[in-house]
Amino acid sequence: MAKINMTPEKTKMPEQDPDIRNRNFLEVATGYTPQMAQEEAQRCLNCKHKPCVSGCPVNVNIPSFIQAVAQGDIEKAYEIITKTNSLPAICGRVCPQETQCELPCVRGIKGEPVAIGRLERYVADYMLAKETFIADTPKPTVKKNKKVAVIGSGPAGLTAASDLCDMGYDVTIFEALHKAGGVLVYGIPEFRLPESIVEKEIERLKAKGVCIELNMVIGKIISIQELHEEEGFEAIFVGTGAGLPNFMNIPGENLNGVFSANEFLTRVNLMKAYDPSYDTPIYFGSHVAVVGGGNVAMDAARAAKRLGAEQVYIVYRRSEQEMPARAEEVHHAKEEGIEFRLLTNPTKILGENGWVTGMECVRMQLSEPGPDGRRRPVVIPGSEYVLKTTSVIMAIGTSPNPLIKSTTEGLETNKWGCIVADEETGQTSIPYIFAGGDAVTGAATVILAMGAGKKAAAAIDKYLDK
Amino acid sequence: MYRILERKDLNSDVVYMKVDAPAVAKKCEPGQFIILRVDETGERIPLTISDYNREEGWVSIIFQKVGKTTYLLDTLQQGDYILDFVGPLGIASHTDNMSRVCVVGGGLGCAIAYPQAKKLFGMGLHVDVIAGFRNKSLVFLQEEMKRNSTNYYLMTDDGTAGEKGMVTKKLKELIEGGANYDTVIAIGPVVMMKYVSLLTKEYNIKTIVSMNPIMIDGTGMCGGCRLTVDGQTKFACVDGPDFDGHKVDFDGLMQRLSMYKEQEKHKCNLFRGIE
Numbered sequence: 029m030a031k032i033n034m035t036p037e038k039t040k041m042p043e044q045d046p047d048i049r050n051r052n053f054l055e056v057a058t059g060y061t062p063q064m065a066q067e068e069a070q071r072c073l074n075c076k077h078k079p080c081v082s083g084c085p086v087n088v089n090i091p092s093f094i095q096a097v098a099q100g101d102i103e104k105a106y107e108i109i110t111k112t113n114s115l116p117a118i119c120g121r122v123c124p125q126e127t128q129c130e131l132p133c134v135r136g137i138k139g140e141p142v143a144i145g146r147l148e149r150y151v152a153d154y155m156l157a158k159e160t161f162i163a164d165t166p167k168p169t170v171k172k173n174k175k176v177a178v179i180g181s182g183p184a185g186l187t188a189a190s191d192l193c194d195m196g197y198d199v200t201i202f203e204a205l206h207k208a209g210g211v212l213v214y215g216i217p218e219f220r221l222p223e224s225i226v227e228k229e230i231e232r233l234k235a236k237g238v239c240i241e242l243n244m245v246i247g248k249i250i251s252i253q254e255l256h257e258e259e260g261f262e263a264i265f266v267g268t269g270a271g272l273p274n275f276m277n278i279p280g281e282n283l284n285g286v287f288s289a290n291e292f293l294t295r296v297n298l299m300k301a302y303d304p305s306y307d308t309p310i311y312f313g314s315h316v317a318v319v320g321g322g323n324v325a326m327d328a329a330r331a332a333k334r335l336g337a338e339q340v341y342i343v344y345r346r347s348e349q350e351m352p353a354r355a356e357e358v359h360h361a362k363e364e365g366i367e368f369r370l371l372t373n374p375t376k377i378l379g380e381n382g383w384v385t386g387m388e389c390v391r392m393q394l395s396e397p398g399p400d401g402r403r404r405p406v407v408i409p410g411s412e413y414v415l416k417t418t419s420v421i422m423a424i425g426t427s428p429n430p431l432i433k434s435t436t437e438g439l440e441t442n443k444w445g446c447i448v449a450d451e452e453t454g455q456t457s458i459p460y461i462f463a464g465g466d467a468v469t470g471a472a473t474v475i476l477a478m479g480a481g482k483k484a485a486a487a488i489d490k491y492l493d494k
Numbered sequence: 495m496y497r498i499l500e501r502k503d504l505n506s507d508v509v510y511m512k513v514d515a516p517a518v519a520k521k522c523e524p525g526q527f528i529i530l531r532v533d534e535t536g537e538r539i540p541l542t543i544s545d546y547n548r549e550e551g552w553v554s555i556i557f558q559k560v561g562k563t564t565y566l567l568d569t570l571q572q573g574d575y576i577l578d579f580v581g582p583l584g585i586a587s588h589t590d591n592m593s594r595v596c597v598v599g600g601g602l603g604c605a606i607a608y609p610q611a612k613k614l615f616g617m618g619l620h621v622d623v624i625a626g627f628r629n630k631s632l633v634f635l636q637e638e639m640k641r642n643s644t645n646y647y648l649m650t651d652d653g654t655a656g657e658k659g660m661v662t663k664k665l666k667e668l669i670e671g672g673a674n675y676d677t678v679i680a681i682g683p684v685v686m687m688k689y690v691s692l693l694t695k696e697y698n699i700k701t702i703v704s705m706n707p708i709m710i711d712g713t714g715m716c717g718g719c720r721l722t723v724d725g726q727t728k729f730a731c732v733d734g735p736d737f738d739g740h741k742v743d744f745d746g747l748m749q750r751l752s753m754y755k756e757q758e759k760h761k762c763n764l765f766r767g768i769e
Contacts, residue, residue, distance in 0.1 A: 198739035204713055206531055206538075206578040214715075245713055271715040274728065282722060282746055284753050291716035299537070299710065307537045307562055307761055309754035382749035429714055431732070488739050 033070035033097075036139025040064075041146055046363035050333050051303050053218045056360060057121075057146075062100075065150040069098035069137060072142045079132035080144060085479035086112045086187075088450060090129055090144055097147055105151045114190035114233075115183065115478065117156055117225045120149025122216060123475045156228050165235040170196035174492055177202060177261040179246045179432065182210025183474045184465025186229070187481030188488075189238045192265075195489050196204030199237075200261070202244040205296060210269055211466075212474070214298040215290070217327050219334070220357075223297075241339065247435035256460055263460050263488045266447060268464035270426040276319070278323050280377030281422070285313060285384035289320070289328045289423035296331045313418025317341045317387050319374055320423030321351040326358065328421045329366045341368050341415065345373040345392050345405045369415065371405065377420055386414045428467045436461070446470050454484030455491070462488055496530075496579040499552055499574050504634035506600045508558050508570055508602060512545070516551030518543075518581045525587030525704065525736055528555065529712045531578040539563050540666040540709050542606040542735070543582060553581075556605030556634075563759040583712040584735045587702070589613065592677045594620045596668065597643070598661050598690055600682020601627060606704055607681045608635050610757075612642040620644050622668065626661035626682065630654035675699050680739060681717050684748050691739030701739035705730040708753055721747045 042058045043049070049056055060068065072094040080090040089108050096105035104473075109116045125145035133141030155161055175191050178185045181203040189199045208214050209226045234240060246252060246268075255261045273288030275281050292310075295301040299308035316332040318325050321344035335342045342361065344351060347370050350356060362368065369389070376388040391411035394403035428445045440448040440457035447456055447463040454462040464480025466472055500512040507517055513765065518528060527542045546553040552632040557564050570576065587610055599607030604625050615621040627633050629649045640646045647664050648656025657664065661682075668673065677699045680690040687703040694701040709719040712731045721731040722743035 070729050185497065203608055204580070204710060206580070227505040243578050244517075245580060245583065249521055249580075271522065271713070273715070273717045275717070277727070282720060282750065284749060291710065291718045294716055300535075306535045309537075309757040309761070311757070382746075382752075399714075431713060 031070055032073065032383065033067055035071065038140045038143040038146070039068040039071075041143070046360075046365070049219065050330070050364035051172050053334055055222055056219050059153055060146055062151045065097055065147060066100065067264045068143050068147055069094045071099070073134055075134055080129040080142075081135065083129040085475045086127065086482055088113050088129075088148070092286060093151065094142065094144070094147055102151055102154045106155045109148060109151060112337075112482075113478070114187055116148050116231050117152035117229060117481050118183070118212060118221060119475055119478070120145050120147075120152055121221050121225075122473075124473060126355060128475070141270050156225065161228065162231050162235050163336045165232050167236060168194050168196050172196040172198075174198065174493070175200070175259075175261045176488060176492075177255050177259075177264045178267065179252070179264065180210055180267040180269055180465075180467075181208040181230070181240060182205075182267055182269050182477065184266065184269070184467075184477035184481040185210065186233060187478040188265045188267060188464070188485045190236070191482055191485035192488060193233070193236050193238045195485070197489075198239075200239045200241060203240060203242050204245045205298065206242055208240050208242065208321055210267075214294045215324065215327070217293065217297055219304075219330065220327065245431070247431040252432065252436045252439075252461060262339075262492055263462065264302070265454070265481070265484050265488065266432055266461060266463040266467055267477065268429055268432055268467045269477075271429045272427045273422065274425045274427060275422055275425060276374065278376055279375060280379055280384070283377055283379040283384050284382050285311065285379075285419040286377055287419070287421050289318070289324045289421050292328050292421050293324070293331065296335070302331075302335060311419065312337050313384075314338045315341075315417040316419050316421060317343050317374075317415055317417040318423055319343045320419045321346065321353055322354045322423065322425070323357055325365075325423035326353045326361045328423050329385065330361055330364055332421070332490050333364055333366060341369050341417070342366055343369045343372050343374060343387070343389065343415070345371065345404075347371055347394060350403070367435060373405065373407070374420075375412070378414065384417060384419055386416050387420055417449060426466075426471045428470065432467070444470060450487075452483060453487035453490075454480060455487060459491070495575040495577060498570055498572055498574050498576065500644045501570070501753065503531065507632065507751060508556060508605070508634055509539065509715065510554060510556050511567075511570075512552050512554045513576060513579060513580055514551060515553050515581075518579070519546045519548050519551050519553050522546050522553060522582035523586030524613045526582035526584050527706070527712070528553065528579055528581030529583060529709070530555075530567075530576050530580075532563060533577050534609055536577070538578070538712075540583070540706060540731075542704070542706065543609065544605045545609055545612075556602070558602040560762075561758045562765045565762060565765055568711060572605060577744070577753070580712070584731060585733070587613075587679075587704075587736050589617065592619055592737045594673065595679060596622045596624065596665065596673065596675045596679045598624045598665060598678060598680040598682070598686075600661055600680075600686040603682030603686070603704075604635055604639070604649050606706075607679065608638060608642070611639060612680070615644070623647065624661045624668075625662045626650070626686070627655070628652070660689075661686060662693050665690060666693055669694075669697050675767045677702065677747055678739075679704075684744055684751065687739060687742075688744035691744070692740070694758065695740050702736050703739040703742060705737060705742075705747070706737045706752060707747065721750065
């Protein structure tokens, strides 16, 4: 019987000091040491009914990998995780564990749950650091001699490609940008998910035999039908995400200094505006107001702070309780000096000579819960005030890109522009086309997209095996 | 990596490059654009496709040296490679319901006006071209334009070539003279497109303008290229680049184009070694 660590709290994650990290782009959390990992692993009770596993969208065998960590066998732990999760270094960092695997953890009843995410990251990082990580990639043992195309190299696409490759299919990923990774490289900032981690996972995919073609905007350079009919791809997985930024449609939104979070974060992450050796220009002035309460809003606010903005606000129309962002990210943002203007809604962006000078806001209050249990924000009459700011970043969500839909005849979408796909298989209205991730659900999480990619890969295998 | 098959200097500021990109050449149509990145630390910039050959698998671009990226691109010679080259992007120009067309090109805009004129003239339409430049030394594509138009009118600001005056002067003269255009296509500096549109509005002639604003991805993702058309926000990359000239908010667009002017100027001067 392994030793059980009955400490009620999680083993603390070492972090950069807030006042230092808000001036650099290095990772905030620096990762467990071997000793910390072992201590934390020993907090797992190895429950027979494994409630954590059912909380994981890709059903990682959590207690079993944690036991391996407790025994110091990290390679075995990695093998267990990667049986169902092809991107553990990424998931260990960006999954909302608190609402998934860690939520039903028995240790959470009388204290904090086991830090499953931190342990997953520890295991993945341990393996990634090995010089032979890429060379050791297990190659597929079977060959099906059938071609499958994957559109988009975000979490859904990478997962589907990895699983299909393991099954023996010839997989080609088509990516529109000049770098593979989708939202993992253009959206999530370096301080939360270092690019080198994503790069290594992608290198490993290539080592397995997945082919990645960059600069390919499917629907423009070649259509899905052509891939199928002329290029011989027998099935196609669409994981094109939700890349179209939403705006509020309030006056002043086209002033200079107003950006979508997508633009701001793409400049910072993909185009590396924080690195002076890159040519990418970026503007924000002294004061930045980020509108929204999700992880993307936190990322944009924290990036602006790191770039040197004096004052950064999060402007959100509900209260902190309703914020869709992970509690950890909200906590980090506050530590770094981001000011939260909650129950506040912008009504107009003010400008002089075409440039942003302020944002008119109203204060809100939450109504009594409606029939759906949600408390709606209601304007407090006469509460208008002007927030002084030199730039505004809109982080109020994204919609699926209509490019695939508009160039694929017969592909069904719903009223929000999301591709209609079977929940279990990802199959669309066109039998050889499967879809998953944000392109189907609208903006959601990395792990849900991975789960969808996984299900679709299995369904494609079944479809092509017929 | 995309090889440069040929390069020519069209004038002291404007360069022509033929790029090996068979998949783009196979699909592109006049009015569409590409986005390129010269090297790893470079910006992504949109450039309109000026010509293409599906059999030979190339597309050509024409650019003016105005910023760091275009000066950097200018250092590349025949046989060199461009790191990233993605396209064709944007919606191809519509050619329906046209019979008598006037294509107005201003400066670099002539590079974009050219494939449009060529396509329409090839379809058997009456195509007049008005090309405007600041002076004689900047004139380019004159012979190509002449070959692909019914009438070619050259205008320069200082009168050193063709007729002296703005393109709008010639356009007004032709309209007043009974040219009876059903469509005017104006491509050039925003201010030129604005005044062409104001003029044609008086005569109620349908006018199409082509936008080339700041953008990153070119697929609708960043929203940097947004402009107001008929009171609504549009993305030039996916809703355009062509728009109804009578509905575009040109002043708002000019403002947005100045977004990174200072930073651009600084980077460009650093690159060129200018204090």
